[in-house]
Amino acid sequence: MEIITVPCLSDNYAYLVKGPTGVTLIDAPEAAPIVAALDARGWQLSDLLITHHHHDHVGGVDALRERYGCTVTGPRAEAEKLPNLDRAVQGGDTFEAGGLDVQVIYVPGHTLGHVAFYLPSAGAVFTADSLMALGCGRIFEGTAPMMWDSLSKLAALPPQTTVYSGHEYTASNAKFALTVDPRNEALILRADAIAKARTEGRPTAACTLSEELATNPFLRPDSPAIRDLLGMKAASDAEVFAEIRARKDRF
Ligand SMILES: [Zn+2]
Incomplete structure (x- = not known):
C-alpha cells in the first residue's frame, strides 16, 4: 500500500492509493499531472473517487476515464452536477477499490453532498x-451546525488516522489558528514546521488526526482557552465552531 500526493492546478491535491489489485485516485482536479504521476510509476488507474462537485475536484474525470476506463464513484446527492458515475454512494456505504475496503462518510457543509472516503x-x-x-x-451550501456535525464524525475516527485534504492552505490556516488559540504550544510548533516545509516546497495537507485534534481550532470549540478568548464560555460547541468559522471568513 502506497499513497502518492499529486499537486494539481494552483493549490489542489489529488491522491493516488496503490492497493493490492489496483490504483485508486481521490479527486481529479486536472488530468495531466495525474497521468504523469501514474506513467512515472508504470501504474494504470482502476478507480476514481469524487468527493464533491466543485470543478477543481472533477475537471480531469472525463479525460482519465477515457484513458484508463476506470470505475468512477461519487456522491449520489450531487450526481446531477458530476460527470457520469459508475457507482453513486452515500454516507454509510462501503465498497472495494483497488483491493481496499472504502467507507463513505457523509460530510456536508462546504457542499450539500460532500463525502469523505475512509x-x-x-x-x-x-x-x-x-x-x-x-x-x-x-461553508458554501450548508450551515455551520451541519459542518460541525460533519467534522465531529471525522474527529471520531481512530486518532492515528492520516487526514488527506484537498488544498495547500495550511500556512494561511496556521496564521488564522494562532489568532484564536495563540498560547497552544502544539499549534505554535506545528506552525513553525509548516513554514519550514513550505520554504522547502513540501506538501502540508496531510496530517494525523491526533495532531489535528491538538492544533486545529475547528476541532477544538471545547477548548477553555479558545472559549475564553472568544468570550463564549457558556456556548455550545456548535456555536463556538460557528464563531471561529465566521472569523476565518473575515480573516
Ligand atoms: Zn470545493
Missing part, C-alpha cells in the same frame, strides 16, 4: 474540503 486498512481518510489541515472548508 480506508481503514490504509489508516487514511480523504476529506477534500471538509476537514482540512489546520482548517475546514468554507
Whole structure:
C-alpha cells in the first residue's frame, strides 16, 4: 500500500492509493499531472473517487476515464452536477477499490453532498474540503451546525488516522489558528514546521488526526482557552465552531 500526493492546478491535491489489485485516485482536479504521476510509476488507474462537485475536484474525470476506463464513484446527492458515475454512494456505504475496503462518510457543509472516503486498512481518510489541515472548508451550501456535525464524525475516527485534504492552505490556516488559540504550544510548533516545509516546497495537507485534534481550532470549540478568548464560555460547541468559522471568513 502506497499513497502518492499529486499537486494539481494552483493549490489542489489529488491522491493516488496503490492497493493490492489496483490504483485508486481521490479527486481529479486536472488530468495531466495525474497521468504523469501514474506513467512515472508504470501504474494504470482502476478507480476514481469524487468527493464533491466543485470543478477543481472533477475537471480531469472525463479525460482519465477515457484513458484508463476506470470505475468512477461519487456522491449520489450531487450526481446531477458530476460527470457520469459508475457507482453513486452515500454516507454509510462501503465498497472495494483497488483491493481496499472504502467507507463513505457523509460530510456536508462546504457542499450539500460532500463525502469523505475512509480506508481503514490504509489508516487514511480523504476529506477534500471538509476537514482540512489546520482548517475546514468554507461553508458554501450548508450551515455551520451541519459542518460541525460533519467534522465531529471525522474527529471520531481512530486518532492515528492520516487526514488527506484537498488544498495547500495550511500556512494561511496556521496564521488564522494562532489568532484564536495563540498560547497552544502544539499549534505554535506545528506552525513553525509548516513554514519550514513550505520554504522547502513540501506538501502540508496531510496530517494525523491526533495532531489535528491538538492544533486545529475547528476541532477544538471545547477548548477553555479558545472559549475564553472568544468570550463564549457558556456556548455550545456548535456555536463556538460557528464563531471561529465566521472569523476565518473575515480573516
Ligand atoms: Zn470545493
